[in-house]
Amino acid sequence: xxxxxxxxxxxxxSSQMTNDLYDNNIYGVAGLVMxxxxxxxxxxxxxxxxxxxxxxWKAWALSFLLSILTCFLICWLWPQSxxxxxxxxxxxxxxxxxxxxxxxxxxxxxxxxxxxxxFRTTNLLHSPF
Amino acid sequence: xxxxxxxxxxxTGSRVLRSLVHxxxxxxxxxxxxxxxxxxxxxxxxxxxEQSIKLLNAYQEIRDKAHSAGSSFFKTxxxxxxxxxxxxxxxxxxxxxxxxxxxxxxxxxxFLEFDSMDAATxxxxxxxxxERDNLQSDLSIGFKGNPxxxxxxxxxxxxxxxxxAFVNMVSDNDRIFIVSSIFGGTGAAGFPLLVKNIRHPHSxxxxxxxxxxxxxxxxxxxxxxxxxxxxxxxxxxNTFMGKxxxxxxxxxxxxxxxxxxxxxGDDHQKEVDNxxxxxxxxNRAHFAELVAAxxxxxxxxxxxxxxxxxxxxxxxQPSFKEFGLLVDENNPxxxxxxxxxxxxxxxxxxxxIKMYYALLFAxxxxxxxxxxxxxxxxxxxTGVPLSPSLINAPFFADRxxxxxxxxxxxxxxxxxxSRAFAPFxxxxxxxxxxxxxxxxxxKGFFRKTSDWDYAVFEGYLxxxxxxxxxxxxxxxxxxxxxxxxxELYKERIQTGLxx
Numbered sequence: 001x002x003x004x005x006x007x008x009x010x011x012x013x014s015s016q017m018t019n020d021l022y023d024n025n026i027y028g029v030a031g032l033v034m035x036x037x038x039x040x041x042x043x044x045x046x047x048x049x050x051x052x053x054x055x056x057w058k059a060w061a062l063s064f065l066l067s068i069l070t071c072f073l074i075c076w077l078w079p080q081s082x083x084x085x086x087x088x089x090x091x092x093x094x095x096x097x098x099x100x101x102x103x104x105x106x107x108x109x110x111x112x113x114x115x116x117x118x119f120r121t122t123n124l125l126h127s128p129f
Numbered sequence: 130x131x132x133x134x135x136x137x138x139x140x141t142g143s144r145v146l147r148s149l150v151h152x153x154x155x156x157x158x159x160x161x162x163x164x165x166x167x168x169x170x171x172x173x174x175x176x177x178x179e180q181s182i183k184l185l186n187a188y189q190e191i192r193d194k195a196h197s198a199g200s201s202f203f204k205t206x207x208x209x210x211x212x213x214x215x216x217x218x219x220x221x222x223x224x225x226x227x228x229x230x231x232x233x234x235x236x237x238x239x240f241l242e243f244d245s246m247d248a249a250t251x252x253x254x255x256x257x258x259x260e261r262d263n264l265q266s267d268l269s270i271g272f273k274g275n276p277x278x279x280x281x282x283x284x285x286x287x288x289x290x291x292x293x294a295f296v297n298m299v300s301d302n303d304r305i306f307i308v309s310s311i312f313g314g315t316g317a318a319g320f321p322l323l324v325k326n327i328r329h330p331h332s333x334x335x336x337x338x339x340x341x342x343x344x345x346x347x348x349x350x351x352x353x354x355x356x357x358x359x360x361x362x363x364x365x366x367n368t369f370m371g372k373x374x375x376x377x378x379x380x381x382x383x384x385x386x387x388x389x390x391x392x393x394g395d396d397h398q399k400e401v402d403n404x405x406x407x408x409x410x411x412n413r414a415h416f417a418e419l420v421a422a423x424x425x426x427x428x429x430x431x432x433x434x435x436x437x438x439x440x441x442x443x444x445x446q447p448s449f450k451e452f453g454l455l456v457d458e459n460n461p462x463x464x465x466x467x468x469x470x471x472x473x474x475x476x477x478x479x480x481x482i483k484m485y486y487a488l489l490f491a492x493x494x495x496x497x498x499x500x501x502x503x504x505x506x507x508x509x510x511t512g513v514p515l516s517p518s519l520i521n522a523p524f525f526a527d528r529x530x531x532x533x534x535x536x537x538x539x540x541x542x543x544x545x546x547s548r549a550f551a552p553f554x555x556x557x558x559x560x561x562x563x564x565x566x567x568x569x570x571x572k573g574f575f576r577k578t579s580d581w582d583y584a585v586f587e588g589y590l591x592x593x594x595x596x597x598x599x600x601x602x603x604x605x606x607x608x609x610x611x612x613x614x615x616e617l618y619k620e621r622i623q624t625g626l627x628x
Contacts, residue, residue, distance in 0.1 A: 051585075052504060052586075056501075056502055122591050122592050123505065125591075126503035126504070126508045
């Protein structure tokens with residue numbers, strides 16, 4: 001899984017950290033986070049909040065932003081902590097860059113979930129559009 | 130049953146018809162293919178008659194434009210006699226009101242052609258009718274509580290194009306119902322005449338003799354349920370009870386062709402304005418009229434084998450019915466759905482509740498929902514999209530919304546009359562507190578509450594949108610309101626109302 005996500009992320013990500021990220025199994029965990037967080041966020045929005053009062057773009061946007069922000073924070077702070085424990089010292093901007101890349105994938109996954117899940121809801125069929 | 134011909138005689142007949150139309154609009158079941166109301170009232174400007182005709186026209190227009198199999202609102206087809214008659218009948222009224230039985234601004238004396246009579250006949254008439262109160266009376270505002278005038282004038286109805294058309298159309302599969310009051314002028318006079326003309330038709334109607342003698346015939350006669358203010362010089366005086374007694378005595382002896390006769394009255398009587406007739410006679414809706422409308426429905430549901438007559442047109446198993454209420458002895462003047470017996474509550478409660486919530490949504494929220502939100506019921510997942518311009522389109526602006534106003538006015542009148550029938554709390558803003566005496570179900574994941582708002586209502590509309598395929602925008606709107614309120618009723622109100 002580490003290898004799979006490494007290949008996937010490195011399609012748009014290149015950095016001096018890549019080998020260390022791979023060696024410390026960071027890709028595997030970050031890959032799961034960047035998929036599971038937006039899927040979970042979309043599931044909660046479309047099925048936990050399938051009420052007429054949440055129809056429209058505002059509630060959707062809030063759930064989208066929360067999901068991406070959660071993913072961004074986990075993929076920034078957790079690798080930084082894990083790598084620090086392994087004695088590896090990189091600038092914070094390197095972790096922010098890595099996290100931004102995983103967040104791009106999260107955005108794509110959340111959008112895919114939006115298109116899939118909304119057709120199975122009662123009230124949120126046209127949320128956000 | 131194929132058709133129900135409903136004769137509504139006089140102001141009371143029209144007021145009962147008004148209640149019936151509101152019940153049918155709300156979706157109360159009337160098991161007929163078509164209802165054909167025929168209003169008989171020589172009072173050309175009677176406010177109650179005008180109101181009922183306006184309501185019937187609105188009902189027809191809404192039904193024609195927006196009714197579909199998916200909607201329980203406006204379910205029953207109501208047609209004018211002129212719409213169902215075969216061929217042309219000269220002089221047939223194309224309104225719900227039967228054509229003029231008298232000329233414009235005609236006195237009773239003119240109607241009798243008094244001046245062309247011989248002296249002996251004139252003397253006899255002067256013995257029977259007072260010069261001032263009867264012979265000089267203007268017939269264009271009715272008989273002003275004088276049934277002995279009405280019997281003469283209304284007997285002409287059997288010669289009218291409307292009666293001819295009715296006789297032509299009536300068949301063995303149809304039924305006839307007559308609504309009238311016993312204590313006034315027009316109804317008290319017209320009812321026994323109409324029964325006579327149906328069961329013992331004129332020789333002109335020879336070919337329909339057998340049908341007219343056998344067709345199930347029901348009638349409701351309203352006993353006094355309101356009084357009139359004492360007004361010196363008015364032709365209408367509070368002598369309702371005396372008139373009732375003498376009329377009942379006559380009915381008992383002579384009206385044997387009626388299969389089901391419903392008696393309805395109320396000893397709890399409020400005095401209304403003393404208006405002998407004309408546009409100013411527009412009495413407010415009364416609970417007794419709503420119950421009278423239920424009699425029409427009860428008759429339509431009566432099994433055919435209980436409505437047999439012999440070859441002479443005499444009912445074989447005549448039934449006589451009254452209506453009972455569960456009155457709170459501490460507050461007998463105030464009624465709600467809770468005061469109805471369970472069968473009546475079940476018959477009209479859900480429908481009235483649905484129509485009331487539909488009108489609240491249409492008046493308070495629909496415009497906002499259409500304009501601002503991406504609701505599936507607006508954008509359409511299965512059905513056509515509903516445009517914000519629907520609010521200003523003729524169907525909603527000129528028909529449905531004014532109808533809702535009429536329904537609301539009717540509820541207000543019922544609630545303000547005495548006895549007051551107030552199934553809804555018309556003042557509160559809380560949607561869950563609208564149905565009087567009914568605690569709505571508590572719902573919620575984290576906190577159970579009976580509170581709900583229009584967003585919840587929109588959710589019900591979204592729920593049912595998937596069943597809206599193939600409907601026009603107008604049909605979809607009505608079907609959404611009908612099915613959405615049905616969901617609302619089942620989920621939140623049914624247990625409290627019927628449990």
